[in-house]
Amino acid sequence: MKAVTYQGLKKVKVKNVEDPTIKKEDDILIRVGVTSICGSDLHLYHGLIPSTDKDTIIGHEAIGYVEEIGPNVERVKKGDKVIIPYTVACGHCYYCENQLESQCNESNEEGEIGAAYGCSRLLGDYDGSQAELLRVPYANFSPFVIPEDCELEDEVLLLLTDALPVANWAIEHSGVKPGDTVIVLGSGPVGLLTQKLAWLKGAERVIAVDPVDYRLAHAKKTNKVETFNFEKDKYLPDTLKEITKGGADVVIDCVGMSGKIKGVEVIETVLRLQGAAMGAVTTAIETVKKGGVIQLIGIYGTRYNAFPLGDIFMRNVTLKTGLAPVVHQLPTLYKMLKDEKLNPKDIISHKLPLDQAEYAYDIFNKRDDNCLKIILKP
Ligand SMILES: NC(=O)c1ccc[n+]([C@@H]2O[C@H](COP(=O)([O-])OP(=O)(O)OC[C@H]3O[C@@H](n4cnc5c(N)ncnc54)[C@H](O)[C@@H]3O)[C@@H](O)[C@H]2O)c1
Ligand SMILES: [Zn+2]
Ligand SMILES: [Zn+2]
Numbered sequence: 001m002k003a004v005t006y007q008g009l010k011k012v013k014v015k016n017v018e019d020p021t022i023k024k025e026d027d028i029l030i031r032v033g034v035t036s037i038c039g040s041d042l043h044l045y046h047g048l049i050p051s052t053d054k055d056t057i058i059g060h061e062a063i064g065y066v067e068e069i070g071p072n073v074e075r076v077k078k079g080d081k082v083i084i085p086y087t088v089a090c091g092h093c094y095y096c097e098n099q100l101e102s103q104c105n106e107s108n109e110e111g112e113i114g115a116a117y118g119c120s121r122l123l124g125d126y127d128g129s130q131a132e133l134l135r136v137p138y139a140n141f142s143p144f145v146i147p148e149d150c151e152l153e154d155e156v157l158l159l160l161t162d163a164l165p166v167a168n169w170a171i172e173h174s175g176v177k178p179g180d181t182v183i184v185l186g187s188g189p190v191g192l193l194t195q196k197l198a199w200l201k202g203a204e205r206v207i208a209v210d211p212v213d214y215r216l217a218h219a220k221k222t223n224k225v226e227t228f229n230f231e232k233d234k235y236l237p238d239t240l241k242e243i244t245k246g247g248a249d250v251v252i253d254c255v256g257m258s259g260k261i262k263g264v265e266v267i268e269t270v271l272r273l274q275g276a277a278m279g280a281v282t283t284a285i286e287t288v289k290k291g292g293v294i295q296l297i298g299i300y301g302t303r304y305n306a307f308p309l310g311d312i313f314m315r316n317v318t319l320k321t322g323l324a325p326v327v328h329q330l331p332t333l334y335k336m337l338k339d340e341k342l343n344p345k346d347i348i349s350h351k352l353p354l355d356q357a358e359y360a361y362d363i364f365n366k367r368d369d370n371c372l373k374i375i376l377k378p
Pocket of ligand 3: 089090091092093094095097103104105106107
């Protein structure tokens with residue numbers, strides 16, 4: 001089959017690789033209908049995840065059709081159209097039973113954290129979804145069968161695998177409530193969805209920050225948020241503190257390792273003292289109100305030199321983080337889309353054949369061609 005493979009720093013290649021097979025009795029194979037590129041794939045592309053081996057099949061967002069099932073699979077049948085959450089989760093450990101499927105205790109033999117498709121040995125060494133076929137373990141738990149009468153487009157359903165539940169979890173986990181002022185750092189696909197969901201939760205004011213003008217323009221036009229380019233406004237934290245009268249109730253960081261990196265951070269990252277840029281976390285700390293909440297949903301590396309812990313502590317700020325669980329959120333989010341409570345389609349900017357993955361990664365990385373979410377079709 002064809003698959004997108006990691007070839008080293010800023011290099012991916014569509015290659016012919018061996019088809020996956022059923023390995024365990026509750027595995028299924030799906031024929032991928034559509035897959036997409038996430039900001040997290042860029043962390044691998046940037047070489048920031050050292051446990052990524054050459055030829056790893058990448059990608060963790062897919063919907064498709066069940067092609068083959070293991071002998072113990074009851075939840076889905078051949079031919080079903082399914083949404084595959086980005087996390088690989090068993091369904092019966094403590095974490096899966098307590099709505100933290102992203103920290104499943106069983107699915108990652110390599111480490112103590114949960115697992116995901118196409119995210120290197122760090123997250124369990126599972127093949128990724130940017131391919132013609134995908135092996136899906138624990139098929140009695142995680143796939144969401146799309147009802148036959150569903151009229152939603154595949155590209156929209158695809159957002160349920162990752163970006164939409166991630167944004168929703170950021171809002172829920174950070175405790176956004178009606179009347180709140182919410183600052184969303186990053187206006188990539190995850191940030192844009194987080195802005196939409198902040199309004200739905202009843203926020204009174206939603207403010208977006210990004211260094212890329214077309215992304216801010218998109219946020220302003222479609223999500224009616226106030227926008228700020230932190231590179232053009234040198235005193236942005238002061239400005240934001242002033243206009244919010246002391247800081248936001250909640251600041252949600254949808255940037256993570258995609259953050260603009262300073263020269264010194266590059267050196268620290270190479271020396272493994274630092275897990276890439278920390279600019280967005282610093283902005284979050286500087287713009288949250290006393291007693292407010294910072295939610296990091298952008299993914300961060302392991303170490304951060306000179307992390308300003310005291311600035312968080314002394315102002316009674318709560319710092320929340322983590323990999324978003326998806327499986328338990330799907331029925332509610334599917335219904336929201338079906339009932340037209342939310343329309344996320346505007347964040348899809350490109351639909352390309354899987355063969356053009358190299359080009360797709362290049363424009364997503366360089367923020368070319370007004371790129372937001374890219375869909376790839378095998
Ligand atoms: N926690 C989870 O479960 C989970 C799941 C999916 C994605 N993510 C993470 O969410 C983040 C966003 O994903 P995406 O697909 O939207 O990626 P993206 O790379 O398209 O978006 C990041 C945005 O942040 C902007 N940015 C860079 N530096 C900034 C700064 N200092 N302040 C404000 N904005 C800044 C970029 O210009 C870009 O628009 C990534 O880190 C990704 O890994 C986390
Ligand atoms: Zn992702
Ligand atoms: Zn589990």
